[in-house]
Amino acid sequence: VSRVAVLKGGRSLERQVSLRSGANVEDALRHLGHEVVSIDVGSDLISRLRSERPDVAFVALHGRDGEDGTVQELLEILGIAYTGSGVLACSRAIDKVMTKHLLLAEGIPTPDFVAFTQTAFRELGAADTLPAIEERLRFPIVVKPSRQGSALGIKFAGSAADVPAALVAAFSYDERVLLERHVEGRDLAVSVLDGPDGPRALPVVEAVPADGDPYDYESRYDIGRTAFVCPAELDADVTARAQAIALETYALLGCYGFARVDLMLAADLELAVLEANSIPGLTDTSLLPQAAEAAGIEFDELVEQIVELAFSRQSAVGGRQTAT
Amino acid sequence: VVTTGGQQVIDLVVKTLIDPGDVIIAEGPTYPGAVPTFNAYQADVVHIDMDSDGMRVDRLEETIDQLQRDGRKLKFIYTVPTFQNPGGTTMSLERRHQLVRIAAEREVLVLEDNPYGLLRYEGEALPPLYALDGGVYVMYLGTFSKILSPGIRLGWVSAPPPVLEKINVGKQGADLCTSTLSQLMVQAYFERGDWRDYVRSLTDVYRPRRDAMLDALEEFFPAQAEWNRPHGGMFVWVTLPDFIDTTDLLARALRDNVAFVPGAGAFLDGRGRNSMRLNFSASSAERTREGIRRIGKVISEQVELYGTLTGEMPAISTEELEIARREDDAEAGARVVELRRERRQRRRAEGA
Numbered sequence: 001v002s003r004v005a006v007l008k009g010g011r012s013l014e015r016q017v018s019l020r021s022g023a024n025v026e027d028a029l030r031h032l033g034h035e036v037v038s039i040d041v042g043s044d045l046i047s048r049l050r051s052e053r054p055d056v057a058f059v060a061l062h063g064r065d066g067e068d069g070t071v072q073e074l075l076e077i078l079g080i081a082y083t084g085s086g087v088l089a090c091s092r093a094i095d096k097v098m099t100k101h102l103l104l105a106e107g108i109p110t111p112d113f114v115a116f117t118q119t120a121f122r123e124l125g126a127a128d129t130l131p132a133i134e135e136r137l138r139f140p141i142v143v144k145p146s147r148q149g150s151a152l153g154i155k156f157a158g159s160a161a162d163v164p165a166a167l168v169a170a171f172s173y174d175e176r177v178l179l180e181r182h183v184e185g186r187d188l189a190v191s192v193l194d195g196p197d198g199p200r201a202l203p204v205v206e207a208v209p210a211d212g213d214p215y216d217y218e219s220r221y222d223i224g225r226t227a228f229v230c231p232a233e234l235d236a237d238v239t240a241r242a243q244a245i246a247l248e249t250y251a252l253l254g255c256y257g258f259a260r261v262d263l264m265l266a267a268d269l270e271l272a273v274l275e276a277n278s279i280p281g282l283t284d285t286s287l288l289p290q291a292a293e294a295a296g297i298e299f300d301e302l303v304e305q306i307v308e309l310a311f312s313r314q315s316a317v318g319g320r321q322t323a324t
Numbered sequence: 325v326v327t328t329g330g331q332q333v334i335d336l337v338v339k340t341l342i343d344p345g346d347v348i349i350a351e352g353p354t355y356p357g358a359v360p361t362f363n364a365y366q367a368d369v370v371h372i373d374m375d376s377d378g379m380r381v382d383r384l385e386e387t388i389d390q391l392q393r394d395g396r397k398l399k400f401i402y403t404v405p406t407f408q409n410p411g412g413t414t415m416s417l418e419r420r421h422q423l424v425r426i427a428a429e430r431e432v433l434v435l436e437d438n439p440y441g442l443l444r445y446e447g448e449a450l451p452p453l454y455a456l457d458g459g460v461y462v463m464y465l466g467t468f469s470k471i472l473s474p475g476i477r478l479g480w481v482s483a484p485p486p487v488l489e490k491i492n493v494g495k496q497g498a499d500l501c502t503s504t505l506s507q508l509m510v511q512a513y514f515e516r517g518d519w520r521d522y523v524r525s526l527t528d529v530y531r532p533r534r535d536a537m538l539d540a541l542e543e544f545f546p547a548q549a550e551w552n553r554p555h556g557g558m559f560v561w562v563t564l565p566d567f568i569d570t571t572d573l574l575a576r577a578l579r580d581n582v583a584f585v586p587g588a589g590a591f592l593d594g595r596g597r598n599s600m601r602l603n604f605s606a607s608s609a610e611r612t613r614e615g616i617r618r619i620g621k622v623i624s625e626q627v628e629l630y631g632t633l634t635g636e637m638p639a640i641s642t643e644e645l646e647i648a649r650r651e652d653d654a655e656a657g658a659r660v661v662e663l664r665r666e667r668r669q670r671r672r673a674e675g676a
Binding site: 013118121122127128130152153163164165167168169170171172173 | 575633
């Protein structure tokens with residue numbers, strides 16, 4: 001039995017999702033007999049952690065602060081064991097541009113893209129390159145903020161006339177945005193779960209949007225708006241390739257504990273990685289819990305395993321090594 | 325029937341009258357708080373636009389005709405005629421008469437939602453639709469939330485007897501009766517007889533806040549933004565150029581610790597994405613001014629970025645950048661805007 005601080009909520013735009021993830025995790029921890037300290041992350045985070053003195057922190061935060069390495073950095077400083085990936089993997093995974101560059105360098109397929117900061121347009125006249133970019137990526141082009149989860153700020157530009165407004169929208173969320181080639185195909189997610197024998201890929205989940213519904217923020221979290229199929233109905237070799245790519249991505253980013261890798265399966269059966277999530281959703285409709293269940297791992301068991309992994313990292317690494 | 329807040333009236337009326345697919349006519353934009361209720365009962369909402377005189381009642385008959393031709397079942401018209409939420413507009417007397425006349429001729433019920441009517445900061449009070457119609461087709465929703473206390477959760481509905489009977493059945497099913505303790509408190513309060521003084525003190529507090537917001541909008545919002553001047557209530561409705569999505573803009577504004585209600589939540593037909601509702605009653609004049617300054621800055625940033633992206637506006641020059649870096653200096657900001665305007669005009673002149 002451990003004293004587990006569940007970090008949830010916070011001020012990110014994904015607060016509501018995080019509150020639901022956190023509540024689910026708390027229920028599981030109580031079933032497992034752990035002592036739960038529920039913390040809605042705010043300016044009193046450090047004092048709460050210092051006074052509550054938990055054995056381990058379960059980071060059930062999504063988006064800015066919780067998923068980008070900030071809270072992980074604070075937990076490192078306080079010397080509190082925590083679940084999931086460390087600072088470096090979080091910083092990489094939250095940043096789609098960084099992730100895609102790493103994928104490219106490693107030879108893992110990802111849709112062609114171009115990324116810019118706002119400064120490039122405001123001060124360096126990058127707008128003049130848009131026609132060339134549009135020609136290279138071809139329409140429709142997906143415009144995304146680099147560091148923002150839950151599909152917020154993602155727009156489809158069907159023609160050159162749509163691109164400026166899509167960029168303005170994406171820049172509302174982050175200083176850096178990417179224009180990405182749209183891959184027509186099936187939406188797959190492969191969750192990875194660490195274990196005593198190393199990380200393993202869970203069964204593939206396919207997200208099937210309801211008729212005409214774009215795969216947007218709303219439909220992702222509203223029960224019934226998107227149908228999820230797990231295990232996805234795929235040829236065995238496609239499943240194997242998707243799982244192998246997910247594991248490679250997981251290792252490349254340096255993830256720990258668990259993560260989810262989102263991929264597109266094109267009509268020609270080519271796979272491409274869109275992004276990785278270092279703290280994927282743990283709500284009732286979330287993909288990681290669904291995938292775990294398909295692998296015979298109930299939610300309580302999943303939570304227990306994630307907590308145990310937090311302890312084994314603490315004892316193995318014992319804090320970050322720095323040059324002196 | 326006394327209800328648990330005015331919000332319950334909307335729920336009870338919709339529950340009583342609407343079968344899935346039935347039509348409600350509402351202003352566009354309509355009260356965002358009614359939208360989830362309309363959705364929950366699967367009402368089909370048809371919006372009628374507003375202008376400075378409120379709902380375009382002149383378009384009402386053709387809308388009703390069209391619905392009839394399409395074989396759609398209109399159940400009632402939902403309106404906030406006075407200091408509308410979120411639009412801030414007030415229906416003119418002429419249109420009120422017109423609406424009541426059409427309701428009688430076409431035998432259509434009207435739900436008049438009037439939470440803000442007493443919060444008037446200028447001009448003459450207008451009669452409610454209910455008074456003009458005598459309660460034959462108009463159902464009236466009142467609430468103590470805005471003139472006494474929102475926390476006391478007390479509202480009421482007056483309606484034609486056959487409808488009221490059904491509402492009463494719905495009310496019993498929902499929560500049997502409204503807190504009698506709250507009702508006794510409100511009764512005692514109104515028996516004291518000085519409630520109008522309290523409402524007057526509220527209008528004295530809100531009027532300067534409204535003025536502060538309107539002044540700040542004038543000062544800080546870019547020329548491409550449009551808004552109205554409400555004579556009462558709590559809200560100003562702002563419409564931005566259509567390349568700005570206020571749901572996304574809110575994400576940016578929140579980073580500067582300021583919020584507003586994106587317009588998309590006030591429509592059921594996908595419109596309103598470039599609009600926002602601003603509230604002036606909740607914060608002091610100083611805070612309102614600061615909030616508008618921050619929102620204005622974010623909008624200006626996006627307007628400028630859009631201009632740069634479309635080639636309408638050249639990328640910022642080194643000289644302008646120098647000035648812009650002195651961010652605290654309000655005059656510097658104004659100079660950059662001026663410089664850029666000049667450059668744009670020059671470019672246009674050259675182009676022509």
